[in-house]
Amino acid sequence: MSNSVPIAFSGANGMVGIGLSQALEQHKDATPLALSRVGADGERQCPDLMNCTDADWHHALKGAQVYIHLAAYLPFGNQTQSYSDDEYNIANCAAAVSALNGFAIAGGQKMIFVSTLGINGITSGQSPFSWDDKPNPASAYATSKYNAETALRARAKQLGIQLIIVRPPIIYGQNVGGKFRQLVDHIKSQRPLPFGTITNMRDMIGLRNFCDVLVALALNTKQWHNPVLVCDREPVSTPDLVKKIANAYGVAPRLINVPRPVFQIAAKLPIIGKAVQRLCDDLRINDQYLRDNCDWTPRFSVQDELDLMAASETHQQNP
Structure with missing residues (x-):
């Protein structure tokens, strides 16, 4: 008799x-139950x-012991469309709470909510x-995720469902989009x-x-009471990241030396300031809470992941 855990996850495509x-699919202790928009x-x-109800999620999550909520409206997922504050809150907060309600009705035990750093x-x-x-x-986007975290904590406590909140930084790899895709x-x-x-x-x-x-x-069988911050444990500078990406794609990096004060001025400008800060300032992560409670270490280096990303794109172009 199999002891495999049925794990459902949305955002499958x-x-x-x-x-x-x-x-x-590669893990013998897990049985994946994929939820996608098209239901392929x-x-x-x-x-x-x-436009979802608790009943919709109940139907979708039947049989799952664990549910990983990936589905969301993302800030850079669709370059031709931007979302209002209300749309973010409906899609990223209200829908997540509805998913938790439906999951509880379906007899689920643990929900993992993928939030954001x-x-x-x-x-x-x-x-x-x-x-x-x-x-x-x-x-x-970040505000809608924080609203979701707050609402989910309260509701999960009422329902007796274990809730794990994960706050990842930028995620890069195969099929990456958004600003990272533009940089590549x-x-x-x-x-x-x-x-x-x-x-x-x-940190990424x-x-x-x-x-x-x-x-x-x-x-993992432990109880998680705090948000879980995660990273590769291999921080890189922006110039080093450019060099690693260039190495993966077999091109020469073209880095120009611009005086630091120029970036300090640009970081204060209303339109481009936040983008400049993301590229030029520190973003370090303390993942000690994860280290203390979960036996996990990164298997892949930054260069490993970039190399696979580049190789997969080459294969798609030259099957």
Whole structure:
């Protein structure tokens, strides 16, 4: 008789969902139950985030012991569309609470909510971000995720469901989109980048490492009372990241030395300031809470993940 744990996850056709499906299929102790918007072969239909009921989620999550909530409206997922504050809150907060309600009705035991490090802020400064920082969401997306965390904690306590909140930084890897995709395309085309003098250090997490964390948390038997911060444990500067991406794609990095005061001025400008801060300032993560409670170490280096990303794109172009 199998002791495999049925683990449902939404967002199955998104970047993390695709990676998580592969990670779960390779794990003998897990049985994946994928929820996608289209409900393709072997997948269940994921309820519409803007128009879902508890009953919809109950139907979708039947038989699952663990549910990983990946479905969300993302800030850079669709370059042709932006969302209002209300749309973010409906899709990312109200829908998550509805999913928890339906999961409880279906007899579920543990929900993992994938939130965002953006709740802590844009940049950490010299002191790494920690789970007990005062929340400082700097975008409508991060605010909607913080609202969801708050509402889910209260509701999970009422329902007796174990809730684990995970706050990842930027996730990179196969099928990456958004600003990271733009950076990769810029480097591949060998256009110059003005980051040669930047000396920052930033934590990220590769797709395979992040999916490993999610599987480990899904199967972990401990009670988690605080948000879980995760990272590769391999901080890189922006110039080093550019060089690693260039190395993965077999091109020469074109880094230009621009005086640091120029970036300090640009960081204060209303339109581009936050983007400049993300690229030029520190973003460090203290993941000690995860280290203390889960036997997980990153299997893949930053270069490993970038190399796989580049190789997969080459294979798609030349099957």
